[in-house]
Amino acid sequence: MAASESQTATETMKLEVFRFLPDEGELPNFQTYEVPYRDDWVVLDALNYIKDEIDGTLSYRWSCRMGVCGSCGMMVNGEPKLTCSAFLRDYYPNQIKVEPLNYFPVIRDLIINMDQFIDKLGEVKTWLIPAEEKSVDEGEYLQTPAQLAKYKQYTMCINCMLCYSACPVFGQHPDFLGPAAIALGQRYNLDSRDGGADERADVLFSNEGIWECTFVGECSEVCPKNVDPAGAIQMAKVTATNDWFKGLLMPKGKKKSGGDQ
Amino acid sequence: MGSSDSTCLSHDILIVGGGGAGLRAAIAIGEENPDLTVGVISKIYPMRSHTVSAEGGAAAVIQSSDSHDHHCYDTISGADWLADQDAVETFVEEAPRELLQLEHWGCPWSRNPDGTVAVRPFGGMKIERTWYASDKTGFHMLHSLFQTAIQYDNVTRYDEWFATKLLIEDGRCQGVAAVELGTGQVRAIGGKGVIMTTGGAGRIFPFTTNAAVKTGDGMALAYRAGVALKDMEFVQYHPTGLPGTGILITEASRGEGGVLLNKNGERYLANYDLGEAVDVNDERHPVKRTMELGPRDRLSQAFELERQKGNTLQGEYGDYVHLDLRHIGEKKINKKLPFVRELCQNYVGIDPVHELIPVRPVIHYMMGGIDTDLQAATSLPGLFAAGECACVSINGANRLGSNSLTELLVFGARAARSAVRFAEQNSTINKQAITAQATQEQTRIREQFFQPGKGTETIASIRVDLNRALEQGAGIYRTEESLQTACDQVRELKERYKSVELADHSLTFNTELIAVLELGSLLDVAEAVTHSALQRRESRGSHQRSDHAERDDEQFLKHSLAYQTDGNPRIEYSDVSITRWPPGDRVYGSK
Amino acid sequence: MTNRTGNTTTTERQLIRKMPANWWLKKPAYLRYMIREMTCLFVGGYAMFLLMLAARLDKPEAFADLLASPLAIALQWIALPMAIYHSVTWFNLTPKVLVIWRGEDKLPGFLIAGAHYAGWLAVSAGLIYFAMSGGTDG
Ligand SMILES: Cc1cc2nc3c(=O)[nH]c(=O)nc-3n(C[C@H](O)[C@H](O)[C@H](O)COP(=O)(O)OP(=O)(O)OC[C@H]3O[C@@H](n4cnc5c(N)ncnc54)[C@H](O)[C@@H]3O)c2cc1C
Ligand code: SF4
Ligand code: FES
Numbered sequence: 001m002a003a004s005e006s007q008t009a010t011e012t013m014k015l016e017v018f019r020f021l022p023d024e025g026e027l028p029n030f031q032t033y034e035v036p037y038r039d040d041w042v043v044l045d046a047l048n049y050i051k052d053e054i055d056g057t058l059s060y061r062w063s064c065r066m067g068v069c070g071s072c073g074m075m076v077n078g079e080p081k082l083t084c085s086a087f088l089r090d091y092y093p094n095q096i097k098v099e100p101l102n103y104f105p106v107i108r109d110l111i112i113n114m115d116q117f118i119d120k121l122g123e124v125k126t127w128l129i130p131a132e133e134k135s136v137d138e139g140e141y142l143q144t145p146a147q148l149a150k151y152k153q154y155t156m157c158i159n160c161m162l163c164y165s166a167c168p169v170f171g172q173h174p175d176f177l178g179p180a181a182i183a184l185g186q187r188y189n190l191d192s193r194d195g196g197a198d199e200r201a202d203v204l205f206s207n208e209g210i211w212e213c214t215f216v217g218e219c220s221e222v223c224p225k226n227v228d229p230a231g232a233i234q235m236a237k238v239t240a241t242n243d244w245f246k247g248l249l250m251p252k253g254k255k256k257s258g259g260d261q
Numbered sequence: 262m263g264s265s266d267s268t269c270l271s272h273d274i275l276i277v278g279g280g281g282a283g284l285r286a287a288i289a290i291g292e293e294n295p296d297l298t299v300g301v302i303s304k305i306y307p308m309r310s311h312t313v314s315a316e317g318g319a320a321a322v323i324q325s326s327d328s329h330d331h332h333c334y335d336t337i338s339g340a341d342w343l344a345d346q347d348a349v350e351t352f353v354e355e356a357p358r359e360l361l362q363l364e365h366w367g368c369p370w371s372r373n374p375d376g377t378v379a380v381r382p383f384g385g386m387k388i389e390r391t392w393y394a395s396d397k398t399g400f401h402m403l404h405s406l407f408q409t410a411i412q413y414d415n416v417t418r419y420d421e422w423f424a425t426k427l428l429i430e431d432g433r434c435q436g437v438a439a440v441e442l443g444t445g446q447v448r449a450i451g452g453k454g455v456i457m458t459t460g461g462a463g464r465i466f467p468f469t470t471n472a473a474v475k476t477g478d479g480m481a482l483a484y485r486a487g488v489a490l491k492d493m494e495f496v497q498y499h500p501t502g503l504p505g506t507g508i509l510i511t512e513a514s515r516g517e518g519g520v521l522l523n524k525n526g527e528r529y530l531a532n533y534d535l536g537e538a539v540d541v542n543d544e545r546h547p548v549k550r551t552m553e554l555g556p557r558d559r560l561s562q563a564f565e566l567e568r569q570k571g572n573t574l575q576g577e578y579g580d581y582v583h584l585d586l587r588h589i590g591e592k593k594i595n596k597k598l599p600f601v602r603e604l605c606q607n608y609v610g611i612d613p614v615h616e617l618i619p620v621r622p623v624i625h626y627m628m629g630g631i632d633t634d635l636q637a638a639t640s641l642p643g644l645f646a647a648g649e650c651a652c653v654s655i656n657g658a659n660r661l662g663s664n665s666l667t668e669l670l671v672f673g674a675r676a677a678r679s680a681v682r683f684a685e686q687n688s689t690i691n692k693q694a695i696t697a698q699a700t701q702e703q704t705r706i707r708e709q710f711f712q713p714g715k716g717t718e719t720i721a722s723i724r725v726d727l728n729r730a731l732e733q734g735a736g737i738y739r740t741e742e743s744l745q746t747a748c749d750q751v752r753e754l755k756e757r758y759k760s761v762e763l764a765d766h767s768l769t770f771n772t773e774l775i776a777v778l779e780l781g782s783l784l785d786v787a788e789a790v791t792h793s794a795l796q797r798r799e800s801r802g803s804h805q806r807s808d809h810a811e812r813d814d815e816q817f818l819k820h821s822l823a824y825q826t827d828g829n830p831r832i833e834y835s836d837v838s839i840t841r842w843p844p845g846d847r848v849y850g851s852k
Numbered sequence: 853m854t855n856r857t858g859n860t861t862t863t864e865r866q867l868i869r870k871m872p873a874n875w876w877l878k879k880p881a882y883l884r885y886m887i888r889e890m891t892c893l894f895v896g897g898y899a900m901f902l903l904m905l906a907a908r909l910d911k912p913e914a915f916a917d918l919l920a921s922p923l924a925i926a927l928q929w930i931a932l933p934m935a936i937y938h939s940v941t942w943f944n945l946t947p948k949v950l951v952i953w954r955g956e957d958k959l960p961g962f963l964i965a966g967a968h969y970a971g972w973l974a975v976s977a978g979l980i981y982f983a984m985s986g987g988t989d990g
Contacts, residue, residue, distance in 0.1 A: 118855075155369050
């Protein structure tokens with residue numbers, strides 16, 4: 001194998017990669033590649049090496065290579081990971097198994113279909129529905145650092161889908177809104193500028209929404225950006241329950257929900 | 262779902278690119294003209310676009326101590342007087358409204374204790390005016406735009422479609438041909454007005470902050486269709502990238518007080534006419550428009566000169582200097598620069614709270630691009646362009662940090678308005694003709710790349726050689742000879758490109774096909790860069806010629822325009838618009 | 853009211869991977885979750901048992917018999933660790949449900965969980981005290 005670029009390229013490492021090529025009509029299988037080992041390489045570097053030097057047919061997504069675009073999520077030894085921040089040195093000298101993210105349909109090789117997720121964002125209405133209209137000419141909505149802090153964590157989601165592939169509930173019910181979509185709904189519900197919690201409640205607080213969640217909690221464990229979607233869901237459950245009680249006590253007078261967390 | 266017409270998809274306005282500029286344009290139409298239909302084509306999911314990586318912030322005048330004139334002057338002097346001053350004035354005037362608009366769409370801008378939007382200083386600025394969302398500004402802007410755009414049902418998204426050709430009929434751009442990655446089919450997508458927002462082309466160089474997708478496709482499509490690429494010789498080096506990966510350490514780290522040190526621990530910038538080194542614990546530090554807050558071209562050049570003196574450190578990935586943030590303290594770093602800390606910990610294994618960050622100049626931004634006017638219109642009727650792929654120009658010979666994110670919004674919205682006006686007057690699309698063109702395009706692509714045994718070249722080998730040619734020939738300092746060599750090499754590589762052989766001939770998600778199409782774009786963009794640089798025999802901003810060390814306003818206070826021909830590109834020149842700021846010296850450091 | 857999609861891909865040719873029945877054995881965290889879920893059966897069972905005891909409150913002999921039956925003793929031995937596991941896992945999760953803000957900072961999770969543990973200890977101590985002292989009084 002051509003390992004021209006480095007002095008230490010005598011060391012190599014094996015990658016066992018999931019292959020699925022619908023055009024060839026073949027059943028999914030694994031293919032093993034040997035790549036040079038470098039301690040500053042991430043799994044994505046190894047895949048790029050394979051694509052450039054060994055097998056141009058291997059397909060996967062990537063772009064930023066700095067953990068912010070959310071493209072490169074895959075199962076690495078059974079764990080959902082951003083391959084641009086999973087270092088070979090953490091696995092060396094053992095073989096690494098790379099598969100497409102769990103529970104999603106596979107389009108080809110390591111590429112999953114995540115279109116449904118974006119539809120879910122639309123259902124949840126992940127955009128600002130202003131609590132009070134204000135024209136741009138009147139300047140910004142004031143928001144103190146403390147108000148910002150209440151929802152900031154949930155804005156950090158890079159839509160990488162790792163949380164979905166850690167969620168057995170999503171695995172069994174693909175219609176479950178899932179961790180990231182709910183966290184993004186909460187992100188707007190908790191934003192002091194937003195007044196759309198009621199509009200989101202139907203979808204967010206439905207059986208496909210928060211009540212489908214049984215609190216496995218793994219979504220938050222695998223999230224590379226500390227979004228803590230599990231926390232978002234549980235807080236939403238508290239809000240929904242409070243709303244329900246309020247609804248019992250005063251059935252007519254609709255109360256603003258969500259914002260009081 | 263989608264348009265049901267199986268032969269030709271079409272929309273009133275077609276936007277190619279789903280980054281900051283593309284989404285801003287889409288929302289502009291969604292908001293203002295809900296009756297018009299919009300198509301947004303993006304080769305990756307829009308929220309993955311490269312805008313997502315931008316860290317530091319977006320500039321607009323908001324403080325009462327600031328003024329439009331200050332912002333104009335900083336931009337124009339930063340640009341070494343090559344920016345069009347009418348464009349800069351328009352940009353500066355519309356900037357605050359655009360950033361406020363984004364605030365109304367939910368962007369989580371960092372705030373002052375009283376709840377107003379906070380600003381930080383950036384390089385080359387007299388007064389701080391950079392709005393930021395900690396150090397993930399582009400990320401928050403892009404996701405806010407994307408999540409806002411989702412709500413419009415007059416917008417049809419073509420996610421993971423790759424545009425390969427402009428479809429021109431009756432002298433008017435009426436759409437593009439694009440490969441749907443999922444099926445491998447090439448389809449015509451019509452638009453009465455077409456807006457290019459495909460971003461930059463940093464990937465012509467090996468060592469860049471740019472994401473893999475920044476391959477200059479839109480520039481190449483326009484160039485091939487006879488539109489000029491303007492000021493392509495101006496390529497920005499950012500002074501602080503991580504060696505090896507090229508990952509950016511934002512200028513905000515210097516805006517917050519970070520300093521650059523050579524191997525002797527000296528603040529070497531003081532030796533390069535960038536002002537005096539005020540102690541980091543002095544209240545005045547960091548002094549705006551001096552030292553670490555000088556413009557990027559000057560800082561990158563200082564590094565190169567320091568390297569020649571042997572004052573830099575040597576590492577596995579070449580020479581580097583140190584960025585010192587330690588005095589800023591853990592609390593402030595966590596609050597204002599958390600991503601910088603995360604990146605350093607992940608990719609270099611150091612903690613900037615206690616350790617020095619190794620950095621070196623890295624290719625960052627294309628000042629040049631598709632030649633447009635103030636209305637974002639190109640010379641091809643029906644074709645508009647905005648964002649990094651376009652050149653209005655407000656960036657001239659050197660962009661000021663944090664002007665680009667704002668530019669996406671200002672000119673994204675302008676392009677949308679212009680395209681709508683154009684579409685009202687040109688309401689027909691010759692569907693039959695453009696469909697036929699797309700069919701031809703499909704045949705061309707399959708014949709060129711899916712013929713077994715035809716070629717001997719691999720994508721990787723050509724890409725590596727191209728990267729090397731550009732780095733050696735068109736780096737921070739350039740000469741006639743180095744550029745001539747680079748031009749020749751690019752021409753050879755274009756020859757070699759014709760015999761690339763693909764291993765992958767399948768239709769479903771053929772990423773190798775996309776890679777070879779992107780390589781084609783890189784080659785065309787590189788051709789324009791090297792030839793424009795060869796012809797500009799002066800030094801200005803980011804274009805430094807060791808053999809022509811002075812700025813030459815007499816001959817070269819002009820925009821270059823590269824036109825593709827069968828042989829070498831033809832380089833023409835056009836005037837720079839000067840309104841109120843006659844060309845002067847760029848003074849950083851002294852009052 | 854959301855975007856339309858121009859994509860014409862169909863899921864037909866895509867690979868749908870079935871979740872294996874033993875998915876919960878694939879990861880220690882899943883197994884811990886399953887145990888937590890299962891322990892609720894025992895917690896529930898013990899609650900039933902308490903109800904049965906309550907029904908015998910006016911018949912001291914029947915109450916004592918039930919309490920002393922081998923089955924009941926076995927149940928209590930099993931239910932105790934289960935209930936403890938159940939409580940501990942849930943207490944550890946309380947910081948996710950209950951977030952208390954102090955300005956821009958969250959109250960640290962260990963304080964929230966800690967407060968729950970403290971409450972648990974206090975209630976248990978109270979109960980034990982009551983059982984000890986109440987038991988002798990009759
Ligand atoms: C690391 C980094 C940090 C930066 N930080 C700052 C900063 O702090 N402040 C600042 O002002 N600027 C910053 N910049 C610059 C700024 O981020 C970019 O100039 C800007 O984001 C470009 O946006 P865009 O919308 O023009 O293009 P992009 O965001 O790059 O989007 C291009 C779009 O076009 C699509 N596309 C491209 N080719 C095709 C094709 N052939 N077919 C279909 N679709 C296609 C892509 O899918 C994508 O959606 C930074 C740049 C980098 C690299
Ligand atoms: S919540 Fe976390 S894991 Fe889930 S998509 Fe967002 S960033 Fe990824
Ligand atoms: S490549 Fe962007 S997150 Fe990994």
